[in-house]
Amino acid sequence: MTNDWHALYDEVKLLGEFGSDAQVAESLGLTRAQISAWRTGKSELGTLAKLRILDALGQDTLRSAVLSLLPHRNRALLEEQHLALVARVSRGRLALLESSADAKVNTPYVNGLLAALPAEDQARIGPHLTSMALQPGTVVYEPGDRLERIYLPATAVFSMLQVSDGGVTTEIAVIGRDGLLGLAAFLGGEPVSTRAVVQTGGLTYCLDVDFARNELARGGQLQDLVLRFSQALITQMAQTAICNRHHPVFQQFCRWLLLSLDRLDSNALPVTDDLIAQLLGVRPATVSEVAERLQSMGAIRYDGRRVEVLDRHSIEAQACGCYRVVRREYKRLLCDA
Structure with missing residues (x-):
C-alpha cells in the first residue's frame, strides 16, 4: 500500500502538537524551503525523513535504520533530536487516546x-482496528478513488462533499x-464519486476495507447497524439538498453548525472561513457575514478560525426545520435501535 506522506506528516504535526509545518521540519532535520517545495509538489520527501516519520508514528522496527542513516556530523545531537520527536509524538498519541476513552467510560469505543x-463482535473486530489522528482540512479521498480502509470516527468529524465539473x-x-466514512465500499459503489475532508481534527478508528466487507x-448486529446508518445518512443527504436549494445561507450555516456540534463533546469548532465556505459552497465573505450576524445575537463567538457556541x-431557533428532521431520524434509527 502506498503511504500518503502528506497525511502522515500531518499526523506527526497533530500528535506532536506542532504549531506549523516549519516546526515539524526542524524536528525532522529539514529546512522550511525543503518542506515548502515538497508541500507544493516541486520535490520529493527524502528517504530519511520518511523513515523518521514512520518511526515517530510507532513503527519502531525502523529505529536502527533511521539511526544508521543519520549524518556522521553531529550524530549524537541528531539521535537525541530524533528520539525527542518520537517521545513527543508518542505522548500526544497516548493523550489523544485517553481523552477519547474518557468521553465514553462505559465502552472501550467512542464510535x-x-x-x-x-x-x-467487539472482541473479534478490535484487534483489526488501527487508530489515526487527522488534521482539519485533510482530504481523505477524492472522486475516482478506491477505498483502502473504512473510517469509524471517535473525535474527528468528516465532511462529504459533492464536486461539480x-x-x-x-x-x-x-x-x-x-x-462511518466509506459506505461505498459496502454498497458496490466504488470508485467513490464524492470528496471526503476532515472538518474537525481528531482521532478515528480504521478497518481494512476487505476485512470490513467480510x-x-x-450478517448480525454489524450489518443491521450499517444498514440503519445508511438510511440515516440518506436522510441527511436528501435534507441537505432541500436546504441548499430552498433556504438562505444563514439557515444553512445554522443547520451545519448544529449537525457538527452533535458530533463533538465541545461547544467550539476549530474551523476557518475558507473551510466553511468550501463546505457550504459560498464565498468566505458570505461566511463572515452570517457568522457576524449570529455573533451580534450573542449566539456564538467567532474570529475567523474558531466558532464557539454560547447559546445553542x-x-x-434560527435554523430551518431541516436540522430537526435529520436529528430525529438519527435518533430513531441509531439511538433508539
Missing part, C-alpha cells in the same frame, strides 16, 4: 457503531462518532 456491537464543492453530509457479510437554543 457509536463500534460501541453498539455485542462483546463477541467546474470544481465547485458543496457539503452533502457530516459524519462523526455516530457512523465482517458485514457475516438561539441557533436552533
Whole structure:
C-alpha cells in the first residue's frame, strides 16, 4: 500500500502538537524551503525523513535504520533530536487516546457503531482496528478513488462533499462518532464519486476495507447497524439538498453548525472561513457575514478560525426545520435501535 506522506506528516504535526509545518521540519532535520517545495509538489520527501516519520508514528522496527542513516556530523545531537520527536509524538498519541476513552467510560469505543456491537463482535473486530489522528482540512479521498480502509470516527468529524465539473464543492453530509466514512465500499459503489475532508481534527478508528466487507457479510448486529446508518445518512443527504436549494445561507450555516456540534463533546469548532465556505459552497465573505450576524445575537463567538457556541437554543431557533428532521431520524434509527 502506498503511504500518503502528506497525511502522515500531518499526523506527526497533530500528535506532536506542532504549531506549523516549519516546526515539524526542524524536528525532522529539514529546512522550511525543503518542506515548502515538497508541500507544493516541486520535490520529493527524502528517504530519511520518511523513515523518521514512520518511526515517530510507532513503527519502531525502523529505529536502527533511521539511526544508521543519520549524518556522521553531529550524530549524537541528531539521535537525541530524533528520539525527542518520537517521545513527543508518542505522548500526544497516548493523550489523544485517553481523552477519547474518557468521553465514553462505559465502552472501550467512542464510535457509536463500534460501541453498539455485542462483546463477541467487539472482541473479534478490535484487534483489526488501527487508530489515526487527522488534521482539519485533510482530504481523505477524492472522486475516482478506491477505498483502502473504512473510517469509524471517535473525535474527528468528516465532511462529504459533492464536486461539480467546474470544481465547485458543496457539503452533502457530516459524519462523526455516530457512523462511518466509506459506505461505498459496502454498497458496490466504488470508485467513490464524492470528496471526503476532515472538518474537525481528531482521532478515528480504521478497518481494512476487505476485512470490513467480510465482517458485514457475516450478517448480525454489524450489518443491521450499517444498514440503519445508511438510511440515516440518506436522510441527511436528501435534507441537505432541500436546504441548499430552498433556504438562505444563514439557515444553512445554522443547520451545519448544529449537525457538527452533535458530533463533538465541545461547544467550539476549530474551523476557518475558507473551510466553511468550501463546505457550504459560498464565498468566505458570505461566511463572515452570517457568522457576524449570529455573533451580534450573542449566539456564538467567532474570529475567523474558531466558532464557539454560547447559546445553542438561539441557533436552533434560527435554523430551518431541516436540522430537526435529520436529528430525529438519527435518533430513531441509531439511538433508539
